[in-house]
Amino acid sequence: MDSQGPLPSTPASRFDIGLIVNGTSHRLAVDARTTLLDALRDRLHLTGTKRGCDLGQCGACTVLLEGRRINACLTLAVMVHGRAITTIEGIATDGELHPMQTAFVQHDAFQCGYCTPGQIMSAIGLLNESRTTDEATIREHMSGNICRCGAYTNIVAAVRDAAARGS
Ligand code: FES
């Protein structure tokens, strides 16, 4: 006779979720462990959001969650079910660069460009939080975005310029 009884039910490991990315709704079946970064890059093929450290330390994966910047590598896709995400692919309108993108181009605020999508998304998030043009404050608030090429001087100049123009 089986004395062990029924097996305990196991928690669901796959979830059907909805993500609103750059204004478009997507339905996805994801593993509970799927990060937002994996969902964006591997499932939705939005590869503008970069994978750097995958540990929340470099900022390459920065996206906006309803206007607030987050690290997509530290965010589970199931956590943002039904929420609005903005990635670097979603900030230009009608073929016109976002003013922050224009500022980065005008100030030559990149070298290899790998960190640039995260820098730009973080800078937009920063200006949503504060319109400061103070260099020290911008450096502090952008400190989660690492640039291995060391383009910080021009990045800060671009953010200050965009802030001053009210971008
Ligand atoms: S890849 Fe997310 S913080 Fe580095």
Ligand code: FES
């Ligand atoms: S431009 Fe190369 S890592 Fe920032």
